[in-house]
Amino acid sequence: MSELAAAEHGHDHYDPEANKLGFWLFLFTELLLFGTMFIAFAMYQDMYKIEFIEGTHHQNIILGTVNTIVLLTSSLTMALAIQALRRGLKTLSIAYMAFTIVCSAGFCVIKFIEWSAKYHKGIFLLNENMDTLPKGEQVYYGLYFTMTGFHAFHVLVGALLIIWVMVAVAKGKVHAKRLSFIDNVGLFWHLVDLVWIFLFPLFYLIR
Amino acid sequence: MNPDSKNFYEVARGLTSWLFTTDHKRIGILYLICVMTFFVIAALLGITIRLELFSSNSEAGGSLLGGGEIYNRILTLHGVIMIFLFIIPAIPGVFGNFFLPIMIGAEDVSFPRINLLSWYCYIIGAALALFAILSGAIDTGWTFYVPYSAKTGANLILPLSAAYMLGWSSILTGINFIVTVHRLRAKEMKMFRMPLFVWASYATGWIQVIATPVVGITLILLLLERFLGIGIFDPTKGGDPILYQHMFWIYSHPAVYVMVLPAMGVVSEIIPTFSRKTIFGYSFIAWSTMAIAAIGSLVWAHHMFTSGMADESRILFSFLTFFVAVPSAVKIFNWLATMYKGSIHLEPPMIFGLIFVLLFSIGGFTGLMNGTLSIDIHIHDTAFVVGHFHYTMFGGVGVMFFGALLYWFPKMFGRNYNKKIIYLCGFLFFVGFNMLYGTMKWLGIQGMPRRYADYVPEYEFWNRVATVGSWVMVGGLFLMIFHLLYSVFKGSKAEDNPWEGTTLEWQTTSPPPLVNFNEPPQIPEKPYDYPEEVKS
Numbered sequence: 001m002s003e004l005a006a007a008e009h010g011h012d013h014y015d016p017e018a019n020k021l022g023f024w025l026f027l028f029t030e031l032l033l034f035g036t037m038f039i040a041f042a043m044y045q046d047m048y049k050i051e052f053i054e055g056t057h058h059q060n061i062i063l064g065t066v067n068t069i070v071l072l073t074s075s076l077t078m079a080l081a082i083q084a085l086r087r088g089l090k091t092l093s094i095a096y097m098a099f100t101i102v103c104s105a106g107f108c109v110i111k112f113i114e115w116s117a118k119y120h121k122g123i124f125l126l127n128e129n130m131d132t133l134p135k136g137e138q139v140y141y142g143l144y145f146t147m148t149g150f151h152a153f154h155v156l157v158g159a160l161l162i163i164w165v166m167v168a169v170a171k172g173k174v175h176a177k178r179l180s181f182i183d184n185v186g187l188f189w190h191l192v193d194l195v196w197i198f199l200f201p202l203f204y205l206i207r
Numbered sequence: 208m209n210p211d212s213k214n215f216y217e218v219a220r221g222l223t224s225w226l227f228t229t230d231h232k233r234i235g236i237l238y239l240i241c242v243m244t245f246f247v248i249a250a251l252l253g254i255t256i257r258l259e260l261f262s263s264n265s266e267a268g269g270s271l272l273g274g275g276e277i278y279n280r281i282l283t284l285h286g287v288i289m290i291f292l293f294i295i296p297a298i299p300g301v302f303g304n305f306f307l308p309i310m311i312g313a314e315d316v317s318f319p320r321i322n323l324l325s326w327y328c329y330i331i332g333a334a335l336a337l338f339a340i341l342s343g344a345i346d347t348g349w350t351f352y353v354p355y356s357a358k359t360g361a362n363l364i365l366p367l368s369a370a371y372m373l374g375w376s377s378i379l380t381g382i383n384f385i386v387t388v389h390r391l392r393a394k395e396m397k398m399f400r401m402p403l404f405v406w407a408s409y410a411t412g413w414i415q416v417i418a419t420p421v422v423g424i425t426l427i428l429l430l431l432e433r434f435l436g437i438g439i440f441d442p443t444k445g446g447d448p449i450l451y452q453h454m455f456w457i458y459s460h461p462a463v464y465v466m467v468l469p470a471m472g473v474v475s476e477i478i479p480t481f482s483r484k485t486i487f488g489y490s491f492i493a494w495s496t497m498a499i500a501a502i503g504s505l506v507w508a509h510h511m512f513t514s515g516m517a518d519e520s521r522i523l524f525s526f527l528t529f530f531v532a533v534p535s536a537v538k539i540f541n542w543l544a545t546m547y548k549g550s551i552h553l554e555p556p557m558i559f560g561l562i563f564v565l566l567f568s569i570g571g572f573t574g575l576m577n578g579t580l581s582i583d584i585h586i587h588d589t590a591f592v593v594g595h596f597h598y599t600m601f602g603g604v605g606v607m608f609f610g611a612l613l614y615w616f617p618k619m620f621g622r623n624y625n626k627k628i629i630y631l632c633g634f635l636f637f638v639g640f641n642m643l644y645g646t647m648k649w650l651g652i653q654g655m656p657r658r659y660a661d662y663v664p665e666y667e668f669w670n671r672v673a674t675v676g677s678w679v680m681v682g683g684l685f686l687m688i689f690h691l692l693y694s695v696f697k698g699s700k701a702e703d704n705p706w707e708g709t710t711l712e713w714q715t716t717s718p719p720p721l722v723n724f725n726e727p728p729q730i731p732e733k734p735y736d737y738p739e740e741v742k743s
Contacts, residue, residue: 018317018390025382025416032420036454037428040439048445125435135445142437142444146428 019180027191030154034195037147041202044139051136055144056207058123060114064204067110068196071155074103075193078162082186088176090169097166100189104159111152115145144203151199154192161185214621214718229319230721234326235305236619239612241333242297243688249288250681252281257643257677263664278660279346286349287366291373292333294600295462297608298469299380299415300329303408305619307384309712310402312393312730314722317386325379332372339365348658350459353440353451357432364434367426374419374426377465381415384408395730399490402710402734406493407472410500414461414468417504422458425451452514456507464503466600467567468496470607471538474560477614478542479735480708481557482549486735488541495534502531509578513587521580528578535571539564554706555629559610562637566602570595573648588658591651597644606636609687616691617705621717622698628690635683642676709736 045052081096115124118141122129125145130138165185168174174181215232225233259271259278272278304322308315316322339345345366347356356363388409392401401409429451431437438444440451479486486492508516508524542564551557573595576582586592617623646669651657655666662670704713712719714728 015317015390018386021389022318022321022382022386025385026378029378029416029420032417033424036421036424036457040428040450040454043447043450044439044445047447051445125437130436131444135443137445138438139445142439142446145435146431146437146439 014178014180016180016183019184023184023187027187030191034147034150037143037150038198038202041143041147044136044143045202045206048136048139051134052140053207054134055137055140056204058118058121059204060117061204063110063114064200067107068200070103070106070110071193071196074100074107075190077103078186078189082179082182085169085174085182086176086179090172090175093182094166094169097162097169101159101162101166104155104162107155108152111148147199148203151192151195154195158185158189158192161188213720214716215721216718218721227323229315229323231304231308231315231319231322232619232719232723234322235301235303237326238296238300238304238329241329242293242301245288245292245333246297247685247688249285249293250684252285252288254677254681255281256285257674259660260662260670261674263667263670264661272660275660276346279348279658282658283345283348284340287336287345287370289600290349290462291370292329292336294466294604294608295373295377296329296380298473298604298611299384299408299411299465300326301608302404302473302611302615303380303384303411303469306615306712307405307408308387308391309715309719309723310405310710311388311391311396312711312724312728313387313391315391316383317390318383321379322383325376325383328372328376328379332369332376335365335369335372339369350455351426351429352455353429353432353448354442356429357440364430367430371423371426374423377415378419381412381419384412385416388412393728393730399493400730400732400734403475403486403489403492403496404469404472406496407468407475410496411465411468414465414500414503418458418461418465421454422462425454425458428454449511449514449516452511453508456510457504460507460510461500461504463596463600464499466604468499470563470604470611471496471535473607473611473614474542474563475538476708476710477556477560477610478545479737480614480706481552481554481560482546483552483707483737484545484549484735485733485737486541487544487547488537489733489735492538492541495537498534499531502527502534506531506578509583512580512583525578525580525583529575532571532575532578539568539571552706555624555626555633556610556614556706558630558633559606559613562633563603563606563610566598566606566640570598570600570602574599586651588656589651590647590655590657593657594644594647594651597647602640602644609684612691614706615712616694617701618712618717618719620695620698621701622694622696623701623705624691624694624698629687632683632687632690635679635686639676639678639680639683643673643680644676646670646673646676710734 077096077100081093081100084090084093084096118124119127123133123141124130125142130141133141162185165174165182168181215230219228225237228234228237255272256278259281261271272281304316339362342362342365345359345361345363347359347361347363351363351367388398388401388405392398428437428439432440432446436444439446440448442448475486475492506524506527508520509528512521512525573591577586577592577595613624613629650666650669650673653666655662655670701717703715703717706713709731711724711728711730715724
């Protein structure tokens with residue numbers, strides 16, 4: 001074996017523990033990214049209690065609740081997909097992931113409906129109507145669009161990652177003995193879910 | 208030919224063998240080339256700043272740069288390049304990448320391809336930063352404080368995305384180092400047998416992972432504020448500009464430990480090696496490294512004593528700032544105790560190690576002055592602060608970057624340099640450095656503000672001393688850089704262990720083979736295990 005090939009072989013060494021640790025560290029950075037915005041939310045919520053409650057009254061709780069259910073369901077099916085692959089049930093795993101992607105698309109559609117409803121009411125970034133609102137409400141909506149926007153972006157990235165894993169599973173690159181990739185994408189998806197679990201009560205339920 | 212005798216330069220040739228390499232040593236060399244280039248550019252910008260400050264304009268009848276705007280831009284560039292493109296990636300990117308795996312007996316880092324990705328993030332970030340310079344530059348200072356940064360006409364999207372990409376580079380390197388230390392240590396290489404440079408890189412990795420995302424999201428929020436008016440930092444919409452400062456410094460103070468911890472790690476390698484003595488208080492140094500990483504995350508608001516904050520929090524942050532000096536002092540005492548009764552060899556790396564201890568102590572003490580609430584109100588935003596952080600960042604990290612380069616140069620390139628030239632460079636650097644930054648502290652105490660392009664004539668004499676000092680210092684440094692560059696190609700062949708080092712990198716050939724060790728290295732019980740007779 002040539003030296004380069006030997007090194008390549010060394011580089012290709014599969015270490016699920018390392019992959020898991022590395023990905024948890026990455027998730028940690030995601031947590032801090034959202035955590036920073038949650039701290040900003042906490043500070044402004046304290047500064048503008050009344051305005052924030054006023055803002056909450058303009059949210060559509062029904063759509064928010066439906067979206068929460070959709071996302072929680074998708075998290076469950078993602079976990080089931082990993083379990084299925086662990087037992088070697090390739091087709092079932094792919095089916096569960098397909099369902100997860102349908103859920104994520106559903107989440108984005110509902111989010112779009114919510115945002116466009118606000119847009120038609122004149123509540124949107126850069127809209128002149130926003131300047132007429134009380135200061136605290138402007139911050140509330142600023143945070144709302146920023147945080148749910150970041151979250152929606154993560155949903156999109158997560159969905160793309162799941163599609164990528166589906167292809168890898170279909171091609172047999174990810175299988176019962178080589179689960180790191182699907183495990184990590186699953187973790188990412190649960191993080192997306194987890195962030196929403198906090199966003200939902202903060203923006204919709206505090207009244 | 209026995210493939211074992213090939214070093215990592217010889218196994219593959221050509222540009223693509225470098226640009227697509229996953230070998231941690233080659234990535235280290237790539238970082239070295241870039242970091243060095245940016246250092247030279249930023250040093251020249253620094254010289255330009257000092258030239259502008261050579262004379263008080265009211266007397267000389269005009270400014271060199273023709274006005275404050277260009278001065279502000281040069282000042283910003285100097286800061287941005289030195290901080291983001293030189294100091295932060297310098298030691299982890301070059302020496303961490305090259306030596307961390309070797310020092311724990313590994314073949315590579317845990318994620319070699321992500322390691323390369325991290326270098327590309329760095330290059331993209333650097334390219335964006337340079338493009339920002341060419342396309343009209345930035346005038347906000349490296350801190351991008353709101354509300355000015357949300358309103359300035361300068362194009363901020365380039366430098367902010369540059370900082371964001373560089374942040375990713377930093378996070379990916381950090382994750383790689385943490386995982387590598389946990390997963391790839393050779394069997395007998397227990398955590399508390401690791402060389403202290405590895406400990407320092409490990410702690411740095413943690414700070415990079417913990418702190419960098421915060422500044423990442425802060426810079427994105429700033430962009431959103433500028434382009435979409437989200438109002439989080441805009442007082443006319445109910446936002447609070449001070450929040451930006453908090454979020455910025457929550458990263459940017461720990462970032463100074465990202466810069467300084469690896470430098471301290473290098474000192475902990477150099478001092479025992481050239482004292483031929485086991486390091487004094489190994490576990491204390493290891494733990495103090497972790498303590499600095501932890502406490503250093505809780506002191507950010509000492510940058511904001513005059514920004515508007517409750518007295519209680521100012522006192523608390525002042526106290527915590529004193530507290531973080533304790534583990535740093537533990538290290539200084541341990542290094543001095545290591546040298547005590549050692550067999551001290553004043554080779555060039557050791558000279559730089561000693562320069563570090565002296566300059567960093569001065570920087571540390573003046574740091575305590577800044578951290579003292581009452582004194583800080585007086586010296587805030589004066590040249591004193593500039594003097595202080597150049598003592599810690601340049602006198603500390605910059606010096607140790609060159610110290611590390613001198614220490615590991617024979618191993619990295621398999622060549623020697625001329626020691627006499629390096630002694631001369633070290634002397635010029637030391638004299639010029641103190642002329643430049645020592646004087647700045649004196650000017651600051653007298654009330655000279657920082658960042659200004661001009662000053663009243665009373666400050667002229669000491670400003671001239673500082674400017675002359677900058678020529679001496681940079682002269683010494685550039686001479687060293689050119690000599691080292693020359694030695695890479697023309698130096699005499701180096702031995703495998705020219706300094707009688709005991710850590711693993713000295714057990715392999717100079718330069719090392721692709722897989723780092725031709726035969727498995729012997730892991731010593733203690734990382735700096737010198738025989739008893741040398742010790743006493």
